[in-house]
Amino acid sequence: MTILGFPPDLLVLQAFTGLALGAVYVLLAVGLSLIFGMLTVVNFAHGAFFMLGAYAGVFLLAAGGNFWVCLVGVPLLVGAVGLFVERFLVRRLYGRHIDDPLLLTFGLTYVFVELVRIGWGKQALPFDAPEILQGTVDIGIGYFPLYRLFVIGVTAAVLLGLWLFIERTRYGLIIRAGARDPTIVRVLGVDVGRVWLLVFGLGTGLAGLAGVLAAPLQGVSPEMGTTVLAEAFVVTVVGGMGSLVGGIVAGLLVGVTVAMSALLLPEMSKVAMFLLMAVVLLLRPQGLFGRAGLMS
């Protein structure tokens, strides 16, 4: 039996591949979405933080760490860079037009990429998954790389943690309130500046984590953030800028769209996600789960 000329097993495996691909998109988009939703900063340096994450991994490995150390250390290191960037650069631009922080972070991307080229050279570097996560496993419908399953697992765990933090803790409550109405929160005696600092650090830390998780999938290069930035924006736009749930649903949706188009129309696989974005923008300009008017 075949569907569209392909055996059903293959189609299921293909869809699963799409979900795995979507997991990386989700992790990327959530950080981007978080920063935009809370701070209304369109972080064009998100891809650069992703790339920094991969190089922070290279750095930690060279310093004697192992992959597991990287998983914990990289988000902290990259998040720390994010804190620095918010405190000394982005903070000065709050209250100005939305273009100003956008241009700043756009410029920062070039700075980060050049710094990494100076430090580690232009040549891409190999980055292997730990031995225990290498190889493939039979998932019933075919063989699948163990490491990709691991990435799905880590993404799910991180999202769960993030959700609990934002929805179930006092600090999460302040973050949510700050996003709604910073003035009132400030009147209530909360230091909103600190909340924003933390959110920026968290968002960039997530980008760093995504980078080090992606390193064993594609290796490490100074330009690795460029493609990823476009993908992350597609996912956030489809899901709705500032929406966590939107980021998750859209990430998986984009992953499956890319995988399915790769099977049916391979040449179109890169355009497919942009077509999806165009359709969503036409039918629902604020994205699947977005609030209208956030950009104005």
Place this chain on the structure above:
Amino acid sequence: MQRRHILLGTAGLLAAPAILRAQGAGTIKVGFPVPLTGAYGAEAQDQVRAAEVAIREFNESGGLGGRMAELLVRDDRLNPGEAATRTLELVESDKVNFVVGGLSAAVQLAINNVTKQRGVIFNSISQSDAINERSDWSRTTFHEALNPHMTAGAVGRYAFSRLGKRVAFLTADYAYGHEMVRGFQRAGRAFGIETVADIRHPIGATDFSAFLPRLQALRPDVLFLCNFGRDLQIAVRQTTDFGLKRNTKLVAPLLLYTSRLAGGSAPFQGVIGGTSYYWKLEDSVPSAKRFNDRFRAQHGGRVPSDYGALGYGGVRTVLEAAKTAGTTETDKVVEAMRALRYDYYKGPQYYRGCDHQSVQSVLVVESKTTARDDVDVFDIVHTENPDEENLRSCSELGHG
């Protein structure tokens, strides 16, 4: 009286540069546009290093009757428009004598367009089939690099005879990929190959997982990865991750030294591919040993890459031709280049008369398991000797 003096003086001044040029006292300028920034930055950097070796060697041997050579490196950013602008500047403002360079099919055609119009010699050091064809070619166009037809032909003949005839292609959707596939298909006709899948992917892809379940299910004998640079590194890594090596041999038309270093030992283990040069050739070819030693001495002990070596070959041929011609005058250097029978770094080579394609050997290499910093990453498993039979014929290319 006075007025006449001034006129004479002015005439003398104006004539001065012309006299200098006629005496040939100026330096010989070699324009070298390569993509220092962009995805092939590492390869381009190595091309520059090797070109510097050729320049120093020329100058140490006394130059052209005392005229020294100078390399003018420009960054074409892997962009045809940028390359055309930089080349035009090199020709118009810097007054270069020769242009050598290019590291992508489209970029070298853009450079060639400019040099062709201005009648300047261009020796291209990157792969292209189109540059040999009558519509793009000109008398001042030379092609020191291999072309996809030669490379895919040699690798294909090796793969079809030894690895199997059920083949699949995963190809970057642009000129380089298409030309490679065409080369494999042509070489495959004689072997009766069966193509089970011919998948085109967008250039600059970072994830190939979506193409892999299908290839996994098809279980071809050979999977040809017709993509380049980072695309190839990522494709090899991910096909290995998906366990395709269990049933399928991975073959890249062009397996670069830099790609292998960046891609890592484990993913590339057992991958086969073609190349114009591998430094270990020094074990059997004396000129390779000579070139490597010079390169090592000049660049802190490192060994040249394949594309790097092309930078050396490309610059050395124009300079040697200028030496034989005794001038940098374009027409005479063209004649001298056409007459060259040379062995500068990889064994015997010469430019074919009709299209100035360098007829040369093609190596087939297999990637081996190595320690992280080991530079001996390939075994040379086969050498296809220089033979015009392996090129497309002059009439097929449109040369009379």
